[in-house]
Each structure stands twice: as C-alpha cells, then as structure tokens.
Amino acid sequence: MQRTSLATLTASEAAQKMRGGLVTSEELVQDCLERIRATEPIVHAWQFLDEEHAIRQARAADERHRSGVAVGALNGIPVGIKDIIDTGDMPTENGTVLHKGRMPPADAAVVAKLRAAGAVIMGKTVTTECAYFNPGKTRNPHNPEHTPGGSSSGSAAAVAAQMVPLALGSQTAGSVIRPGAFCGDYAFKPTHGLIPRNGVLTLSRTLDHIGIFARSLDDLALVAEELVGYDDNDPDTRPRAHMPFCEVLDEEPPLAPMFAFIKTPHWDRVDADAKEAYAELIEALGDRVEEVDLLLSAGDAWDIQRTIMEAEMASNLAPLWDAGKDKLSERLRGLMERGRETRAFDYQRALKSVPPMIAGFEELFTERYDAILTPPALGTAPKGLGATGDPVFCVLWTLLGMPAVTLPLMRGANGLPLGVQMVGRRNFDARLLRTARWLEKKLA
Amino acid sequence: MQRTSLATLTASEAAQKMRGGLVTSEELVQDCLERIRATEPIVHAWQFLDEEHAIRQARAADERHRSGVAVGALNGIPVGIKDIIDTGDMPTENGTVLHKGRMPPADAAVVAKLRAAGAVIMGKTVTTECAYFNPGKTRNPHNPEHTPGGSSSGSAAAVAAQMVPLALGSQTAGSVIRPGAFCGDYAFKPTHGLIPRNGVLTLSRTLDHIGIFARSLDDLALVAEELVGYDDNDPDTRPRAHMPFCEVLDEEPPLAPMFAFIKTPHWDRVDADAKEAYAELIEALGDRVEEVDLLLSAGDAWDIQRTIMEAEMASNLAPLWDAGKDKLSERLRGLMERGRETRAFDYQRALKSVPPMIAGFEELFTERYDAILTPPALGTAPKGLGATGDPVFCVLWTLLGMPAVTLPLMRGANGLPLGVQMVGRRNFDARLLRTARWLEKKLA
Numbered sequence: 001m002q003r004t005s006l007a008t009l010t011a012s013e014a015a016q017k018m019r020g021g022l023v024t025s026e027e028l029v030q031d032c033l034e035r036i037r038a039t040e041p042i043v044h045a046w047q048f049l050d051e052e053h054a055i056r057q058a059r060a061a062d063e064r065h066r067s068g069v070a071v072g073a074l075n076g077i078p079v080g081i082k083d084i085i086d087t088g089d090m091p092t093e094n095g096t097v098l099h100k101g102r103m104p105p106a107d108a109a110v111v112a113k114l115r116a117a118g119a120v121i122m123g124k125t126v127t128t129e130c131a132y133f134n135p136g137k138t139r140n141p142h143n144p145e146h147t148p149g150g151s152s153s154g155s156a157a158a159v160a161a162q163m164v165p166l167a168l169g170s171q172t173a174g175s176v177i178r179p180g181a182f183c184g185d186y187a188f189k190p191t192h193g194l195i196p197r198n199g200v201l202t203l204s205r206t207l208d209h210i211g212i213f214a215r216s217l218d219d220l221a222l223v224a225e226e227l228v229g230y231d232d233n234d235p236d237t238r239p240r241a242h243m244p245f246c247e248v249l250d251e252e253p254p255l256a257p258m259f260a261f262i263k264t265p266h267w268d269r270v271d272a273d274a275k276e277a278y279a280e281l282i283e284a285l286g287d288r289v290e291e292v293d294l295l296l297s298a299g300d301a302w303d304i305q306r307t308i309m310e311a312e313m314a315s316n317l318a319p320l321w322d323a324g325k326d327k328l329s330e331r332l333r334g335l336m337e338r339g340r341e342t343r344a345f346d347y348q349r350a351l352k353s354v355p356p357m358i359a360g361f362e363e364l365f366t367e368r369y370d371a372i373l374t375p376p377a378l379g380t381a382p383k384g385l386g387a388t389g390d391p392v393f394c395v396l397w398t399l400l401g402m403p404a405v406t407l408p409l410m411r412g413a414n415g416l417p418l419g420v421q422m423v424g425r426r427n428f429d430a431r432l433l434r435t436a437r438w439l440e441k442k443l444a
Numbered sequence: 445m446q447r448t449s450l451a452t453l454t455a456s457e458a459a460q461k462m463r464g465g466l467v468t469s470e471e472l473v474q475d476c477l478e479r480i481r482a483t484e485p486i487v488h489a490w491q492f493l494d495e496e497h498a499i500r501q502a503r504a505a506d507e508r509h510r511s512g513v514a515v516g517a518l519n520g521i522p523v524g525i526k527d528i529i530d531t532g533d534m535p536t537e538n539g540t541v542l543h544k545g546r547m548p549p550a551d552a553a554v555v556a557k558l559r560a561a562g563a564v565i566m567g568k569t570v571t572t573e574c575a576y577f578n579p580g581k582t583r584n585p586h587n588p589e590h591t592p593g594g595s596s597s598g599s600a601a602a603v604a605a606q607m608v609p610l611a612l613g614s615q616t617a618g619s620v621i622r623p624g625a626f627c628g629d630y631a632f633k634p635t636h637g638l639i640p641r642n643g644v645l646t647l648s649r650t651l652d653h654i655g656i657f658a659r660s661l662d663d664l665a666l667v668a669e670e671l672v673g674y675d676d677n678d679p680d681t682r683p684r685a686h687m688p689f690c691e692v693l694d695e696e697p698p699l700a701p702m703f704a705f706i707k708t709p710h711w712d713r714v715d716a717d718a719k720e721a722y723a724e725l726i727e728a729l730g731d732r733v734e735e736v737d738l739l740l741s742a743g744d745a746w747d748i749q750r751t752i753m754e755a756e757m758a759s760n761l762a763p764l765w766d767a768g769k770d771k772l773s774e775r776l777r778g779l780m781e782r783g784r785e786t787r788a789f790d791y792q793r794a795l796k797s798v799p800p801m802i803a804g805f806e807e808l809f810t811e812r813y814d815a816i817l818t819p820p821a822l823g824t825a826p827k828g829l830g831a832t833g834d835p836v837f838c839v840l841w842t843l844l845g846m847p848a849v850t851l852p853l854m855r856g857a858n859g860l861p862l863g864v865q866m867v868g869r870r871n872f873d874a875r876l877l878r879t880a881r882w883l884e885k886k887l888a
Contacts, residue, residue: 239683315792340789347788348759 006031011077011165012218018065018076025058025065025076029120032078036163042144044137045158047083048090049123054078057120064118073222075118080158080167082151083124084131084201085210087111094201095127095136095151098320098327108199109231110168110210117226122164125154128388130317131170131203134329135388140183142416146381149179150388152211156183159213166223167213171398172203172309174377174391176211177406181419182381182389184408185213188220190429192401193238195224196231204312205236206351207305207398217437220405221245224429240427248430249437257370257435259285259422260292264374265299266392271379273413278375281410281420284443289373295360298396300353305399307342307350314339358400358426365425371435376421380412393421403429405436409443450475455521455609456662462509462520469502469509469520473564476522480607486588488581489602491527492534493567498522501564508562517666519562524602524611524657526595527568528575528645531555538645539571539580539595542764542771552643553675554612554654561670566608569598572832574761575614575647578773579832584627586860590825593623594832596655600627603657610667611657615842616647616753618821618835620655621850625863626825626833628852629657632664634873636845637682639668640675648756649680650795651749651842661881664849665689668873692874693881701814701879703729703866704736708818709743710836715823717857722819725854725864728887733817739804742840744797749843751786751794758783802844802870809869815879820865824856837865847873849880853887 006014006028017023033051040046061076086092086104088111093099111121126136128151138153140146141161148157152169156179159167169176171189180187189211197208212223225245230237261282270278282289314321314336320328321336328336364372375393382389397404403426406419422439424432450458450472461467477495484490505520530536530548532555537543550556555565570580572595582597584590585605592601596613600623603611613620615633624631633655641652656667669689674681705726714722726733758765758780764772765780772780808816819837826833841848847870850863866883868876 311788312792314789315796318789318793340787342788343784344755344786344788344791345758345762345784347791348756349762352759 005035007035007162009165010216010219011074011214012216012222014165015073015075015077025061025120026055028076029054029058029078029122032122032164035161039141039161039163043139043141043157043161045080045125045154045161045163047093047124047126047154050090053089054120054122061118061120072117073226074114076120077118077166078120078122078164079114080122080125080155080164081111082155082167082169083127084170085111085168086199087121087124090121090124092124095129095131096320096328098323104199106199109196109234110227111199113226113229125152125158125167127151128153129329129332130320131172131175131201132313132332132335133388134331135385139385140381142184142381146383146416147182147385147388149182149381151175152179152213153388155213156180156185156187159183159185159215165215166219169211169213170200171209171211171394172207173305173398174394176209176213177376177394177404177421178389178391180213181376181406181408181417181421184417186216186220186405186407188212188224188405188433189398189403190224190228191403191426193236194228194427194429196229196234196237198231198233202316204309204316206308206312209398209401217249217433217440218246221249221430221433243430245430245433249433251434253370253434253438256288257438258368259289259371259373260364260369261289261373262292262294264294264393264396269378269392270375271412274375274379274418277410277412277418281373281443292364292369295357297360298357301357301396301399302392304350304353305395307346310335310339311342311347312339314342354399361400361402362425371432372423374421374423376406376419380414380416380418397423402426403432405432407436407440409440449479451479451606453609454660454663455518455658456660456666458609459517459519459521469505469564470499472520473498473502473522473566476566476608479605483585483605483607487583487585487601487605489524489569489598489605489607491537491568491570491598494534497533498564498566505562505564516561517670518558520564521562521610522564522566522608523558524566524569524599524608525555526599526611526613527571528614529555529612530643531565531568534565534568536568539573539575540764540772542767548643550643553640553678554671555643557670557673569596569602569611571595572597573773573776574764575616575619575645576757576776576779577832578775579829583829584825586628586825590827590860591626591829591832593626593821593825595619596623596657597832599657600624600629600631603627603629603659609659610663613655613657614644615653615655615838616651617749617842618838620653620657621820621838621848621865622833622835624657625820625850625852625861625865628861630660630664630849630851632656632668632849632877633842633847634668634672635847635870637680638672638871638873640673640678640681642675642677646760648753648760650752650756653842653845661693661877661884662690665693665874665877687874689874689877693877695878697878697882700732701882702812703733703815703817704808704813705733705817706736706738708738708837708840713822713836714819715856718819718823718862721854721856721862725817725887736808736813739801741804742801745801745840745843746836748794748797749839751790752843754779754783755786755791756783758786798843805844805846806869815876816867818865818867820850820863824858824860824862841867846870847876849876851880851884853884
C-alpha cells in the first residue's frame with residue numbers, strides 16, 4: 001500500500017508531525033514538489049519554482065529543528081507567494097511582461113515575517129496582470145475548464161490542488177475571497193492595516209490587503225498570527241497588542257453567535273443553485289441568523305470603490321504606463337485611462353464616504369451580530385478562462401477594510417465548491433475565525 | 445509712578461510670578477483686558493471676547509493655585525485662539541459669514557490641552573476667511589496702515605500688541621510664520637503631525653499645521669511642550685516619547701551650530717532693505733553659515749503645494765460651497781473652482797513627490813547643518829489692508845512639514861519688524877528652538 005502523500009496535510013498537522021519528529025520538512029517539501037509535478041501541467045499555478053532552492057530551505061529548517069534552537073511556528077512549512085509580493089531570492093514579475101525577470105531588492109515585509117517564522121518560500125504563484133482582471137495561465141483544480149478566480153489565481157489553485165498547504169495573496173476588490181471560494185479553499189482577508197504591505201505591488205493604499213489561503217481555519221490562524229503587526233513602512237499599520245489568533249480560535253464562543261445575512265443590492269445576480277444553497281444554510285442556522293438590509297448609505301459602495309481603485313491604480317501604475325502602455329492589456333489600460341481623468345474632488349469625496357459607512361457597520365456588531373453571512377461570489381467558478389469572475393460580493397468589505405473569510409462548506413449544482421463568506425468587525429479578526437469555526441462545526 | 449502692566453510679561457515670567465505668589469491670574473488677565481480695551485479699537489485682533497468669562501477662568505486658576513493641588517504649566521496664563529479652532533464655550537466662525545454664530549460641539553484637541561495645562565482661554569482671534577487669503581479686520585500693531593499678515597492675523601497682532609502673551613494659529617501655506625514675522629512675534633510651526641488638529645477647520649490634511657505665537661523662545665517651548673502629542677482623532681499624529689522642549693531649550697548646544705542659508709528661487713523678489721539685513725546677519729555669523737543651493741527637485745515645491753492645497757481645500761470646504769458659494773470671496777471661490785477641476789492623477793503625483801524632497805533635506809541635516817536660515821517673507825509687513833502678504837518663503841517648509849520658527853531680530857528700513865526664519869529637521873523641534881536661542885544670544 002502506498003503511503004499517503006504529506007502534501008495532503010494541513011500546515012498545522014504537518015507542523016505538529018515535524019515537532020514530534022515524525023516527518024521532516026524535506027519529506028514534506030518533496031511530497032509537495034511531487035504533487036506539483038503531477039498537477040502543474042493542468043493547473044498552471046506557478047510563475048516561478050526552483051525545486052532545489054525549496055529543498056535547501058527545507059533542509060535548513062530541519063537543521064534548525066535538530067539543533068534544538070527554538071523554531072518558529074511555521075518551521076519547515078512550504079508557502080506559495082503571489083507574484084506581486086517581492087522575494088529577494090526569486091523574481092517578482094507582477095503579472096506583466098514589463099516586469100519580466102524583475103529581481104526585487106529585498107523581501108516584502110510579509111515574506112520576511114514568514115521566513116522569520118521558519119517557512120519555506122516554495123515559489124511564486126501566478127497573478128493576473130498587475131493583480132487586476134486580465135487572467136494568467138492558471139486553471140481551476142476542480143475543473144480545468146473553469147477559472148480559478150483572480151487575481152490571486154495561482155495561490156488559490158496551488159492550495160486547493162494540495163501543492164502547498166499555504167499561500168499568500170492580495171485583495172483590492174475581491175482577489176482573495178473570490179478565488180478562495182472558487183477553488184474550495186479557506187481564505188482570509190484580515191482588517192485593512194493589520195498586515196503590512198511594504199514590498200508588495202501597490203495598486204491602492206486605501207484598498208490593498210494581504211490575504212491567506214489554506215485548507216483549515218487552524219492554518220489561517222497560524223499564518224495570520226505571524227503576519228499581523230506594525231511596520232514603519234506601511235503607514236496604515238498601527239502599533240497594537242499581539243493578536244492571539246490560535247488561542248482565540250480554540251476558545252468556545254461564550255454564547256452561540258448571531259449572524260446577519262446580508263444579500264446586498266446584487267443578490268438578484270446570484271446563481272439559482274447558490275441561492276438555494278444559501279437558503280438551506282439560513283434554515284440550518286435557525287434563530288441564530290436574521291436577514292439584515294444593507295445600510296442605505298452603503299449602496300454607493302461599489303461606485304466609491306471603483307472611483308478609488310481607478311484613481312489610485314492610475315497613479316500607482318503610472319511607471320508601467322510610461323514604460324510601455326501598449327504592453328498592457330486593454331482591460332488595464334482602460335482602467336488607467338479612466339483613473340487618469342478622475343477628478344481629485346470626486347476621489348476625495350469617495351475617500352471621505354468610507355468612515356461613516358464603517359461606523360454604520362460598527363453599530364451592527366455592537367448591537368446584535370457577531371458576523372455577517374453573505375456569498376463570496378455569484379456562485380461557483382464560472383466556466384471559461386478568459387475572465388476571473390465578478391468580485392461584486394467582496395467589493396464592499398474590501399472598501400470598508402472589514403475582515404472577511406470564506407469557508408468551503410457547500411457545493412454548487414455542477415459539483416464545484418461554493419463558499420460561505422463571513423465578514424467581521426474591524427480589528428476583531430481572531431473572533432471572526434472563532435465564529436467561523438462555530439459555523440463549521442454547526443454545519444458539520 | 446504707575447506700576448508696569450502685567451500684560452508686558454511673557455508667559456514664562458508671569459507663570460513664575462504666579463508660582464511665587466507675587467501676582468494672580470486675575471490681575472494678569474485684568475491687565476491684559478485693559479490693554480485690549482486700549483488697543484483693540486486700532487488693532488482689531490479679536491473676533492470674540494467675553495471679559496467676564498475670561499476673569500472667571502482666571503479666578504478658577506487662582507483657586508487651583510491656592511488650593512495647593514498640582515497645577516499645569518500654563519495655570520492662569522491667558523491664550524488667544526484663532527477663530528478656526530473650536531472652543532466649546534465660545535463661537536467659532538472660521539472667518540466666514542456662512543458660520544456666523546456657529547457654536548462648536550466641543551473644544552479642539554489643542555484647546556482641551558491648554559485647559560488641561562490650566563490656561564485661560566481668553567477669546568477668539570481674527571482669521572482671514574477660512575484661513576485663506578481674504579483679510580479680516582485686523583491691523584498691524586506696529587503701524588495700522590500695514591497688514592498684520594495672515595491668516596492668523598488676530599493671534600499675531602494680539603501677542604505683538606501685548607494683549608495676551610500667547611496665541612494659537614495655523615499654517616497651510618504661510619499663516620503662522622508670515623504674520624508672526626510681520627508683527628514682530630516669536631512664532632513657531634512644529635513638524636507636521638506633532639500637534640493634533642482635530643476640532644480645527646480642515647483645509648488640507650497634508651498641509652495644515654498648528655502654530656504658536658509668543659514673545660520669547662521660552663514661551664514657545666512652554667506651549668509646544670503641552671500641545672505636542674498623539675491623538676487618535678488626528679491620523680497624522682503618532683505615539684512617541686515626550687518631547688522635553690523646555691529642558692532642551694535650556695541646554696547649551698554641544699557645538700556651535702552650523703547654518704545653511706537658503707535663498708530659494710524667490711530671492712530676487714526680496715525687498716532691498718531685507719536683502720541688506722540678511723547680508724549683515726550672514727556676515728555676523730561668519731564661518732557658522734554657508735549659502736546652500738536648494739535641491740533641484742525642490743524647485744517644484746511651490747506648484748506642488750498649490751496643487752495639494754487647491755484640491756484638498758476644494759474638497760474640505762465643499763460644504764461651504766454648497767451652503768452658499770456666493771457668500772465666499774472671489775479669492776476663495778477661485779481657489780475652489782481650480783481645486784474642483786484638479787485631476788486625482790496630478791493630486792496624487794503631487795503627494796508622492798513630497799517624501800523624496802523630505803529625504804533630500806534629511807541629508808542636509810545629517811551631513812552638516814543644524815538649521816536652515818531663510819527669510820520668513822519678502823520683507824516687512826506690506827502697506828495696505830487688502831492683502832496679507834506673500835507666503836512664498838513659507839510654502840516649501842509647510843509642504844515638507846519641517847519645523848520652522850521666526851525670531852524678531854531685525855528691523856526694516858521703515859522701522860517695522862523683520863524676522864529671521866529658521867527651519868529644522870523634522871521631529872527635532874526642540875533642538876531647533878535650542879539652535880534659535882544660540883542665534884538670538886549670538887546676535888544680542
């Protein structure tokens with residue numbers, strides 16, 4: 001009988017086995033590489049992968065373990081890194097030919113944090129062009145004729161295909177939660193400003209978030225605990241007390257959580273089978289869920305997010321425009337053309353409309369609800385590879401910087417994964433994961 | 445022989461006498477009020493003043509002193525407050541008829557800090573219209589046919605006229621240093637982000653600074669030490685260690701300071717008598733000063749400041765525009781019209797050009813110089829009350845958020861005060877005042 005590949009383990013399981021001396025990082029990484037060799041020709045999740053370099057990192061992790069020094073929580077665990085996140089030892093091409101072969105000067109803050117925790121930086125995962133909508137080569141591991149979603153396409157697919165237990169992505173509209181849901185991952189986008197973004201391609205300071213892909217809530221907590229923190233070079237981070245994600249996740253909620261189910265003004269566009277699945281979910285939750293109307297003021301959120309994204313991306317990606325705008329996709333060029341014409345007056349008005357909306361949702365949480373339940377997308381991953389699906393069910397929570405997680409708890413009529421998105425109160429991220437675990441158990 | 449009015453004392457002198465039990469706050473405030481009665485009909489420094497309310501505050505301060513409780517460093521000292529800074533107990537009209545009789549909901553952060561330090565909030569001083577260029581009624585105490593400068597016209601004039609020893613103002617282009625110099629005050633605009641601005645009319649988050657008017661360096665340090673601090677409601681403040689302004693000011697610099705004299709591209713416009721005066725100053729400093737060319741990249745600073753100011757003021761003052769733009773001056777309306785048409789692309793480019801300029805000046809300080817010497821204005825206060833003078837010699841330092849102080853060390857050919865502006869390294873504000881004291885002694 002063939003032994004089970006270590007690539008099927010979650011990061012938490014693998015870390016535990018390594019601590020117990022039952023497996024080594026090298027064995028784990030070898031199994032992951034084997035899995036990659038087998039599935040990459042179909043999935044195309046990787047933009048850069050140097051097997052030898054990964055194995056050397058694994059051996060170093062094993063050596064740290066054997067030497068008896070205290071090792072980090074991710075010692076020897078392989079992590080895929082979206083190719084807009086700088087790595088000092090691997091190219092970072094940002095999904096554009098204009099950055100072909102680009103070697104960053106240093107690790108992004110999050111990569112440095114992963115390395116400090118002992119992780120093996122496995123390689124770079126495919127991103128859409130500049131983390132916007134033009135797809136890369138990645139396919140959905142559940143059905144290669146379907147999109148994996150984007151822009152963190154390779155990260156979402158690599159975790160789902162069991163090529164790595166963990167991967168990092170980023171979200172400016174819906175680029176973590178949507179591909180996470182399409183690929184059947186656990187995916188988590190913490191509160192804006194919790195995870196430092198220096199060394200990551202900036203699309204929009206206002207909207208950019210780092211996100212995590214994994215195959216369990218434990219793993220999301222494990223990584224989040226390492227990545228959250230103040231960094232002088234990300235002006236949106238703040239010094240704050242350590243967030244004990246893993247500890248909080250293991251607690252029982254003091255009371256059964258109360259959920260607000262929010263359909264948003266875009267519910268009509270949700271697929272019929274998904275609507276049915278959510279109806280069943282609501283029924284299963286009984287008196288623990290109530291349908292809540294979106295605050296009226298939040299109805300403009302989609303326009304506001306677009307105004308901010310267009311204006312800030314046009315500015316932040318101007319060096320690419322100058323270097324060769326004819327090398328950009330029409331999609332991206334169109335966005336930048338619109339962004340270059342946006343008035344500062346409208347842009348600032350958009351920025352100013354955000355805090356009152358945040359305050360409105362704060363009330364929701366302080367008054368009655370532990371989390372918002374809402375779809376992560378219009379349904380399962382759409383067929384076709386020419387687009388990455390619609391981020392419409394992520395945009396509001398990205399704009400407001402609220403923590404969001406998607407759990408692969410259901411399936412669509414086509415058998416593809418259907419996620420459940422939960423959105424929490426800003427800066428109560430660990431509690432959101434705890435509530436998510438309650439939901440997961442409840443529906444198990 | 446008539447006794448000398450207590451209104452002639454600096455705040456530090458008055459505070460010392462009060463601590464020694466030689467005078468009371470009520471006596472001090474009465475003398476200030478007497479001085480106001482005598483000079484206000486010419487100077488017109490005050491927008492709101494309630495004598496009884498001031499006296500009641502003074503009595504409360506005296507009562508605190510007598511009771512033996514620990515009192516703040518400004519206990520019983522009267523302070524004038526520019527009328528764009530909210531006071532919960534007095535109207536704040538922002539220099540526009542559209543806010544006539546406006547009662548703010550609470551004290552601005554700086555007013556709360558002054559009260560916590562025991563200060564008597566004397567009244568509200570005249571501001572230009574919305575702290576922009578359209579003059580109020582104030583005249584220069586040294587010659588009422590000349591402008592006091594603006595926009596902190598009343599604060600600058602009230603301190604110069606010995607109506608109060610201290611006053612607060614604000615600077616978005618040159619609204620503290622310029623009127624301070626025109627009126628012969630000591631005036632100080634600390635590093636951007638050191639003094640919280642919540643509760644102050646926002647013109648431009650990027651450019652707005654709180655500033656202090658006084659009649660000595662000791663007094664500037666005394667007030668700065670109370671006002672600098674983190675505030676959750678001003679996103680540009682940061683938690684940081686206490687800045688011991690008074691202690692540092694009393695130290696001898698370890699080495700005689702080295703000054704960089706910077707003429708800027710606008711030197712040609714400086715008045716002939718002022719040019720002569722600065723030439724004498726340079727000569728007096730001998731080998732402690734060198735003329736330094738402005739970094740090339742800083743040559744655009746004036747355009748950049750205008751782009752930011754126009755765009756942000758158009759956005760921040762939009763409620764006034766909507767409420768009645770025909771009630772705004774043509775000057776302000778023109779600014780807002782331009783600001784409403786500014787492209788977000790140009791606005792963001794302007795914002796992004798600031799950090800590299802700051803870095804350029806950092807080098808100047810780390811390599812060789814303790815402070816920059818430069819004029820605070822084109823010369824003495826111009827004749828006429830229809831304009832408040834040109835902020836051209838303040839704009840660069842406001843844009844870069846560098847600390848600036850003006851000292852009334854010289855006189856123009858017309859006998860009016862001529863200031864010396866010194867600009868320091870960001871966040872080394874106390875050291876700038878210490879260097880200023882060295883200069884003051886050197887030239888005494």
